[in-house]
Amino acid sequence: MNQSLPTPASPLKIGTRGSPLALAQAHETRARLGAAFDLPAEAFEIVVIKTTGDDRALIDADRPLKEIGNKGLFTKEIEEALLDSSIDIAVHSMKDMPVEQPEGLLLDCYLPREDVRDAFVTVGGKPFFELRQGAVVGTSSLRRKAQLLHRRPDLKVVEFRGNVQTRMRKLAEGVAEATFLACAGLNRLGLDIPRVAIEAEEMLPAVAQGAIGIERRAQDARTKRMLEAIHHVPTGKRLAAERAFLAALDGSCETPIAGLALLEGNEIWLRGEILRPDGSECLVDSARAPVAQGEALGRELAERLLERAGPGFFEFQG
């Protein structure tokens, strides 16, 4: 295995999706690796990979993503490119990543986590409590929909996809009065759109929201060494607990689940939430453990919630 650092003549290939957010994340990864190893930008090549999800999302722009495909819709082609060595590392939004990676690949490098909160977005930047009775809110996230309906059953939720610009246009056109976007995405894109951040206690974010993960071939010693140098350990500990929670719930993108871990000294605190898709019920629990036991904590919290939920909890009502 080639142990030497990349050079402009033999650059490290960074695979990513082509969306503006994905590209911003790939650039951040390149900048951090460049700084850690004192390498110029030309020692890296950013390789844009189109995924099934990108294609289908464009063709079927109004269909909920969950009807289009299953887990890995946005990662399959990127992981294939890693496995066949057409790229060396892959940059992902961890929120969209399945809990398990294919044989031969490892996901054990995380960049420092951005703001984990969701933002409430309207054309005028008004606060959530001002949303009038019966208002239409656009979101394609089952979690946000269920959390919203749980608090405000009067609201109407419509499917809302596309990039930030598309969603802002839909708001301007009056397709919906409000939407939710992750603060992390807006910050990474440097977008200054009117928004009101919602505290995590008010609306628990998705597992891994705001975190970037970098995947590599398990056997590649060079990328292992390079990624170790930029790995953010606290983010890794938080995600280990959150993703163990998600895995134990058998969470797919079709299930309204939220979870957030925080580090407090030598302890990790985890709060998790599962909801009925129509928002009629929301089960919340939290627990703490020594940091080293974060994964066990995630599994334990999931089991506690599943026990309270009983069979059929996630099924659609009527």
Ligand SMILES: NCc1[nH]cc(CCC(=O)O)c1CC(=O)O
């Ligand atoms: N599912 C799409 C997605 N995946 C990651 C982010 C935002 C950035 C992040 O949470 O890391 C978004 C958009 C959004 O939820 O607004």
